[in-house]
Amino acid sequence: MKKTFHFFLLLVCVLLGHITSAQARTVRVFVIGNSFSQNATRYLPELAKEGGHELVIGRAELGGHSLKQHWSYVEAAEANPADPKGKAYGAKTLRELFSAGTWDIVTIQQASIFSSDVETYRPYAQKLRDYIKSLQPWAEVVLHQTWAYRSDAKSFGFLNEKTKERTQDQREMWAKLHGAYYTIAREIGVRVIPVGDVFWRVSSDPKWGYQKDPNFNFEKPVHPALPDQSYSLHAGYRWGNPTNFAFDANHANSAGCYLAGLVWYRFLFDESPAKLTFVPKDVNPDFAAYLRGIRTAKLRTL
Numbered sequence: 001m002k003k004t005f006h007f008f009l010l011l012v013c014v015l016l017g018h019i020t021s022a023q024a025r026t027v028r029v030f031v032i033g034n035s036f037s038q039n040a041t042r043y044l045p046e047l048a049k050e051g052g053h054e055l056v057i058g059r060a061e062l063g064g065h066s067l068k069q070h071w072s073y074v075e076a077a078e079a080n081p082a083d084p085k086g087k088a089y090g091a092k093t094l095r096e097l098f099s100a101g102t103w104d105i106v107t108i109q110q111a112s113i114f115s116s117d118v119e120t121y122r123p124y125a126q127k128l129r130d131y132i133k134s135l136q137p138w139a140e141v142v143l144h145q146t147w148a149y150r151s152d153a154k155s156f157g158f159l160n161e162k163t164k165e166r167t168q169d170q171r172e173m174w175a176k177l178h179g180a181y182y183t184i185a186r187e188i189g190v191r192v193i194p195v196g197d198v199f200w201r202v203s204s205d206p207k208w209g210y211q212k213d214p215n216f217n218f219e220k221p222v223h224p225a226l227p228d229q230s231y232s233l234h235a236g237y238r239w240g241n242p243t244n245f246a247f248d249a250n251h252a253n254s255a256g257c258y259l260a261g262l263v264w265y266r267f268l269f270d271e272s273p274a275k276l277t278f279v280p281k282d283v284n285p286d287f288a289a290y291l292r293g294i295r296t297a298k299l300r301t302l
Helices: 002-023 035-040 044-050 067-079 094-098 124-135 170-188 195-203 254-269 285-301
Strands: 026-033 054-061 105-108 140-144 158-160 191-193 234-241 244-252
Touching: 026 035, 026 094, 026 254, 035 054, 035 140, 035 244, 035 254, 044 054, 044 254, 054 094, 067 094, 067 124, 094 124, 105 124, 124 140, 124 170, 140 170, 170 191, 170 195, 191 254, 195 254, 195 285, 244 254, 254 285
Parallel strands: 026 054, 026 105, 105 140, 140 191
Antiparallel strands: 234 244
16 A cells, blocks of 8 residues: 555656646747847746746847848848848848757847838838748747837837827827737738737836826936836936936836746746746836736736
């Protein structure tokens, strides 16, 4: 009886180990983007590691770059492989970067300033998608949805790039980029990593959304004082030096990078990140817990 019980325990342990290993995944993702994709994947390795997954990331990222610019490098390289214009990625072409291995997922995205104008995606998203599939036919191409600028931004993304008309506020920028990303996704037959949608859910939350500090003197700031930027997902205000009161309403701060990483984690590994405990050191633990909760509770409704 004792031997039978020990055997049973051993069998249970083996089965549990098998289940755990079966759930673990290895994902190879290649990112074509800019600083926003760098923001979104900043903490993804830590999240994947804690979740028991192996993550391999390849990158073709250039600051501020749009779909049109990335495609222009492909055109130059395919027309003449020796043309330096096509070797934009560390003196390599996109074809050369892809030749280093096989990828499960390849992401593309629009530059944030153009993200609200659907016409700026055409025909470049389709061309990039087709080119990627020609080189990596087994890879899934997906759109990484970027986010709207913070509510106190000095200006927002283009509503019409040709006329230079801009969206008027954070809500309009999000609504237009939401429509643009999903329109293009339907046109080219890909899925979307909905980072921008989740950013908006947090930003528009009555309790957790960022609110501009009404008590700070923005016209005459005094070093080293900073406004209250609790619950901001964007970089916001900082002092570069005693005379440089800098402002970045576009890029993600640590909390924003964390939230984007949670969205990517759910998308890549098809599991909730709610069980994870990793939190960047400069993100409020209560805010981090909220971000994990809104991510898992509402992603399926997007």
